[in-house]
Amino acid sequence: MPVEKNQGDPVTGGTLNGTGSFEMKALRIGSDTLLAQIIDMVNKASRSKAPIQNMADRVAKFFVPIVVPISILSFAVWAIWGPEPSFVFAFANAVTVLIIACPCALGLATPMSIMVGTGKGATAGVLIKEAKVLEEMEKVNVVVIDKTGTITEGKPSLKSVKSFHSSISEDKILMLAASLESSSEHPLAEAIVRAAKTKNLSLSEVTNFESITGHGITGMIDSKKVFIGNAKLLKDQGVTPDESILKETEGRQSVSETVIFIVAQLQLLGYISVADPIKANSKTAIHELQQQGLKVIMLTGDNKNTAKGVADALGLDGYEAEYLPVDKLNKVKELQQGNKIVAMAGDGINDAPALAQANVGIAMGTGTDAAIQSAGITLVKGDLQGIIKARKLSHAVISNIKQNLFFAFVYNVIGIPLAAGVLYPFFGIFLSPMLAALAMSLSSVSVIVNSLRLRTVKI
DSSP states (O other), rough: OOOOOOOOOOOOOOOOOSHHHHHHHHOGGGGGGGHHHHHHHHHHHHHHOOOOOOHHHHHHHHHHHHHHHHHHHHHHHHHHHHOOHHHHHHHHHHHHHHHHHOHOOOOOOHHHHHHHHHHHHTTTTTESOOOOOHHHHTTTEEEEOOTTTTTTTOOOOOEEESSSSSTHHHHHHHHHHHHTTOOOHHHHHHHHHHHHHHHTTTOOOEEEEEETTEEEEEEEEEEEEEEEOOHHHHHHHHHHOOOHHHHHHHHHHHHOOOEEEETTEEEEEEEEEEEOOOOOHHHHHHHHHHHTTTTEEEEEESSSHHHHHHHHHHTSSEEESOHHHHHHHHHHHHHHHHOEEEEEOSSSGGGHHHHHHHHHEEOOOOOOOOOHHHHEETTTSSSSSHHHHHHHHHHHHHHHHHOOOOOOOHHHHHHHHTTTTTTTTHHHOOOHHHHHHHHHHHHHHHHHHHGGGGGGOOO
């Protein structure tokens, strides 16, 4: 919702000035500006993240140093006790061990799964910028989310119209409000005018239009003086609503709606309520995350009443209001210090530092470039259902990687002894280098085929 500014109030670069013009004094420049501080916080958060070591690297760290001694030992044993010509037999066994132990399957296990998995995510509107977030996403136990543009649409819309007179229809109330608001640049005005156009209402001509800062607007419509605005406007005009009307409007305000009264000829005709609506699937997505054992916390720069209304409506595990970018960053750090694996979802430049600091940063594709640049995952459609998809994808990819590593490892556990000639003393069976090469190729094919199964996973 718009924030009213008066003489002497601070203003922030990058925000919108709704009406009129003003003279500004720059108190901070260069590295002291809020934008520069946000950029610095993003950079520090990005540098502080420890890289996640690849699973295959951890296995290969022990695997390669073991295989070479086995090959040398095989050569030595068969050179002494092997059949004639013993040197040739020993050399063939040593080479066979090295061929069959070639870690092609081990090397393919992780990148193949990640390549197919990220492609699968892209088709579902989940863009993975960094492969390591797939491993982290599965471990997440706290999801921190921004409100405006993430949980909500980020765009005010008409919620209700109420007439207090049987002779005046709700469409008439909306027409009067939209006619006046068509001359205003206020974000709420856009919502009201858009609603009137959706209903194909014909707007009346307005004369003597005037904006009353912090109260509302006024103008002449059909030779009648019409005012629309907040409770302060009613007080200024000497209009006192009934107690029942005040209770009704307070109820709407408690669920994060902004109430706008319509007064004509000093008579209260009705009201219009406007709100930033919660996205259709936000509640479902949040409940599903909670059912999976995750805590969902909202951090917002909006006021406490609005934040409480949204938090209560969605059944969140916690919320914080009136948070600045640095507050969001510090909250994520606090959770991490409490041994929490944190995913942060947001869409604005004020979310960028927290997105970079979180174990997994999730940006709404409908948000700012700064947020998208700071996050490891981007949700193209910009809704929270994408977090569910990202978690399912993460689980599927990590499981697939583990399966690939298992195939590669078991193949080597069985293949290396056979290549070393363990069956020769008992059955006279010797694995030739050509068969070892074929077996090695088949192990790589098995990993590739298993990775391609990710294309059929439902997320």
